Amino acid sequence: VNHLTHQxxxxxxxxxxxxxxxxECERHLQTCPRCREEVALQKFIAQSLxxxxxxxxxxxxxxxxxxxVLAAPKEETLWQKILNNLGLVFIAVVxxxxxxxxxLQKAPASTAPTPTQRVxxxxxxxxxxxxxxxxxxxxxGNLKIFVIAFCAVSLLYLADKFFQKKLTLKV
Amino acid sequence: xxxxxELIERILSGDTRSFEELVYRHKNKxxxxxxxxxxxxxxxxxxxxxxxxxxxxxxxxxxxxxKFSTWFYRIVFNVCSTKLAQRGTSEALSLDNDESSSALMAxxxxxxxxxxxxxxxxxxxxxxxxxDALPQSxxxxxxxxxxxxxxxxxxxxxxxxxxxxxxxxLFRARVMLRNALAKKFQPIETP
Numbered sequence: 001v002n003h004l005t006h007q008x009x010x011x012x013x014x015x016x017x018x019x020x021x022x023x024e025c026e027r028h029l030q031t032c033p034r035c036r037e038e039v040a041l042q043k044f045i046a047q048s049l050x051x052x053x054x055x056x057x058x059x060x061x062x063x064x065x066x067x068x069v070l071a072a073p074k075e076e077t078l079w080q081k082i083l084n085n086l087g088l089v090f091i092a093v094v095x096x097x098x099x100x101x102x103x104l105q106k107a108p109a110s111t112a113p114t115p116t117q118r119v120x121x122x123x124x125x126x127x128x129x130x131x132x133x134x135x136x137x138x139x140x141g142n143l144k145i146f147v148i149a150f151c152a153v154s155l156l157y158l159a160d161k162f163f164q165k166k167l168t169l170k171v
Numbered sequence: 172x173x174x175x176x177e178l179i180e181r182i183l184s185g186d187t188r189s190f191e192e193l194v195y196r197h198k199n200k201x202x203x204x205x206x207x208x209x210x211x212x213x214x215x216x217x218x219x220x221x222x223x224x225x226x227x228x229x230x231x232x233x234x235x236x237x238k239f240s241t242w243f244y245r246i247v248f249n250v251c252s253t254k255l256a257q258r259g260t261s262e263a264l265s266l267d268n269d270e271s272s273s274a275l276m277a278x279x280x281x282x283x284x285x286x287x288x289x290x291x292x293x294x295x296x297x298x299x300x301x302x303d304a305l306p307q308s309x310x311x312x313x314x315x316x317x318x319x320x321x322x323x324x325x326x327x328x329x330x331x332x333x334x335x336x337x338x339x340x341l342f343r344a345r346v347m348l349r350n351a352l353a354k355k356f357q358p359i360e361t362p
Contacts, residue, residue: 006346038349045348048295049302049317054199055206057216062194065223069190 004028004035009042091154175239179230194223197240200319201247207314208251210303218254222247237328244319244329248311255307294352301351302344309344316341 004012004025011017012025029036082089100120113121135143173181173192181189198219205215205222226246233242302313315321315329326337 006349007342010342010345041349041352042345044294045298045345045352046317048298049313050320051295052203052299052318054318055203055212055215056199057202057219061198061216061220062191065194065220066188066191068220068224069227070187 002028003032004038006038009035009038012039013042013046087157091158176235179233179239182227182230190227193239197243198223200240201244203318204244204247204314205251207303207310207318208248208307209254214254215251218250219247222250225250238325240319241321241325241328244315244321245331248329294355297352297355298348301348305344305347309340309347312337312340313344313348 008017008021008025012022017025029039131143138146173189175193175196178189178193182193201222202215202219205219206212209215209218222243226243229246233239302310305313311330312326315326316323321329323334323337323341326332326341327334330337332340
């Protein structure tokens with residue numbers, strides 16, 4: 001007698017066999033008590049596992065999850081990230097802006113400036129005028145102090161971002 | 172009663188409290204999976220909490236064409252895998268710890284005879300114990316198939332394994348369980 005294989009029995013139970021093969025299996029099962037027993041056994045295993053009692057987390061679980069969810073920082077959008085790093089953005093703009101203008105403004109003396117260089121020169125002269133006005137208002141010495149302070153704060157800020165921890169000044 | 176998808180919509184529009192309903196709905200089945208994976212209640216609860224928090228923050232990435240439960244079990248599976256890896260390589264959730272299974276492919280000739288009878292309560296307990304004793308990856312697919320009642324395709328989504336591998340593992344696990352049961356409950360001779 002060709003008994004059903006394990007695969008046949010499981011496919012039969014899962015309904016994953018062709019109609020023809022299923023009909024053959026059904027015919028065999030009508031005449032084979034041993035294979036019927038095997039089918040019953042696999043059915044019993046499936047039912048036992050499906051009927052298994054679920055493991056419940058502790059009574060305070062849902063509350064703990066909600067507390068953790070509400071306490072955890074929300075995922076930032078791109079704009080939030082930019083806003084939270086406004087200092088970094090400002091420093092980057094100042095640095096890139098001044099370097100860019102300095103680069104564009106550089107032109108061989110013999111050749112006429114390109115339109116881009118003319119714009120760069122214009123921007124630079126505007127910035128120079130503004131800086132000169134500020135210097136007139138607060139005094140050149142104070143402006144130097146301001147620039148040095150700005151550089152120092154920028155460096156501290158960048159170091160803070162780089163090491164991902166707040167730097168504290170020890171007195 | 173709101174569907175999971177409706178709850179997710181509400182959460183995404185700012186109603187954080189709707190997440191509580193999702194947690195309540197899925198915690199027991201997910202906990203059962205985590206306990207089966209980690210074999211430790213405390214670790215499982217910790218992993219599950221972590222999984223829920225991750226799910227909450229990743230809800231925007233959830234694709235509506237999938238079931239939330241499948242997507243969430245994938246997160247539980249990943250968190251538990253990481254935990255197992257931290258415990259040590261021997262316990263890690265290696266998905267290719269197949270055993271040579273030629274022995275379990277054939278129905279033993281001294282297996283269950285037509286006259287076999289067994290105490291169902293004892294047998295059910297034995298099956299649960301045998302499930303716990305299965306190799307890790309077999310236990311995972313069996314739990315997802317029987318307890319989480321997932322289809323083969325959903326198990327593939329959770330474990331990331333090829334369909335053929337999932338089918339093979341489930342097949343072997345079921346044969347192992349059958350053999351354990353047959354060994355324990357010897358046939359009763361019919362007169």
